[in-house]
Each structure stands twice: as C-alpha cells, then as structure tokens.
Amino acid sequence: MEKITLLCFGVARDITGAGNVSLHLRPRPSVADVRQQLIADYPAFGELVSFAIARNEEYADPDEVVENGDVLAIIPPVSGG
Amino acid sequence: MTDIKLSDQKLSIDAAYASVHDPACGGIVLFIGTIRNHNKGKTVTHLDFESYAPMAIKEMTRIAEKAKSEHKLQAVTLHHRVGNLAIGDIAVIIAVSSHHRKAAFTGCEQVIDELKEHVPIWKKEFLEDGSYWVNARP
Numbered sequence: 001m002e003k004i005t006l007l008c009f010g011v012a013r014d015i016t017g018a019g020n021v022s023l024h025l026r027p028r029p030s031v032a033d034v035r036q037q038l039i040a041d042y043p044a045f046g047e048l049v050s051f052a053i054a055r056n057e058e059y060a061d062p063d064e065v066v067e068n069g070d071v072l073a074i075i076p077p078v079s080g081g
Numbered sequence: 082m083t084d085i086k087l088s089d090q091k092l093s094i095d096a097a098y099a100s101v102h103d104p105a106c107g108g109i110v111l112f113i114g115t116i117r118n119h120n121k122g123k124t125v126t127h128l129d130f131e132s133y134a135p136m137a138i139k140e141m142t143r144i145a146e147k148a149k150s151e152h153k154l155q156a157v158t159l160h161h162r163v164g165n166l167a168i169g170d171i172a173v174i175i176a177v178s179s180h181h182r183k184a185a186f187t188g189c190e191q192v193i194d195e196l197k198e199h200v201p202i203w204k205k206e207f208l209e210d211g212s213y214w215v216n217a218r219p
Contacts, residue, residue, distance in 0.1 A: 010214045
C-alpha cells in the first residue's frame, strides 16, 4: 500500500477537516481508484453535485495513472466569478 | 497580450481598461462582476473566495489565450479577487479589446462563461442565518 495525499479546498476542506487528506492505495493507482477510495473513506464526497481530481495543477482523466511525486487536489464544483 | 491576476487586493477598473487599450482597436468590452446582496430569496451579508492559486492562474491563462485566438482579440485581461468581499465589491474584471466590437462582446462573454465553469475558485456565501459553499450540494 502507498500513501497518496490530496489538497482540499472549499467544501472538500470542510468534509475532511483539513487542508489535505491522505489515502492508502496500491502503488500507481488510477485517478478513478483515488476517487473511489476517497468516497469510501469520506462518503460525504458522494453527496456533492460533482467533484474532479487535479493532477499537477490540471484536470485529470479517470484513467490517468498517479505517479510518485504527483501533486493531487480535490476540485469540488467551482463557483468563481 | 493577456494579463492574468489573482489578488487579495481591491481590483482596479482603470488598470484593467488601460491594460487592453490599443490604438489599433475600435472596441473595448469590460465585464465587472460584483457581489450582490441576495441569492435565491435570501439576504447575503458577505462572501469569501478561496482558490487553488497555481491551477487557477493556469486555467485563467488557458481561457484567455483560447478566447484571444478564437475571436482574434487584440488583448484579454482577467483579474479575479480572492479573500473576504463585502456587498458591492468587485469580484472579477474581464477586459477585452478588438478591431471591431462584435468580437469583443463575444470574446468577453466566453471568458466569463468558461471561468465560471473551469477555474478552481470557490465562493462561500454568508447569509443572516448561516453559510454555505455555492454550487457544492444539490
């Protein structure tokens, strides 16, 4: 198992109670695996309208593989402007 | 030219206007987004904007460059405020210049529409009886 850390903003920070959250996953998980583990550990994410995962400051596709050293973030529905 | 800024300081309409002004252009369109005092029938007291700054800057740059190339704009400026904002404060300024007005109107609208859809900025609305993150829950 490997520890994966994600940055949390907005409602994601309220749900996890911190500015980042750590998940335990097999090495080199897909972005879809990360989403699934996040909802398993924090079911409240399943109640949001939607959320995306950013990898290295860009929106990530579900089939992308997370490599060591990648910067991940949870992106809840945005509301700028 | 594109001019992108995420700031916790008051935004300047004059600075945004000056940044796109160009003698080759016949039209400048400014969009100014301000904080309104009501939402869905409730009174709003103030707002808090949070961002994932490095990614927000990247997305804002991508959106501005895309509008500029798709509509052949001369210049696009996109300034967004973060932090604590009061009613009436300016949250966002978009300034666009082009040779002719139609491209400037279309380009400016595209930039605000895409910003609202993609840029990682979050708005927490404070009401008289509580607060919530806008758009987060059904």
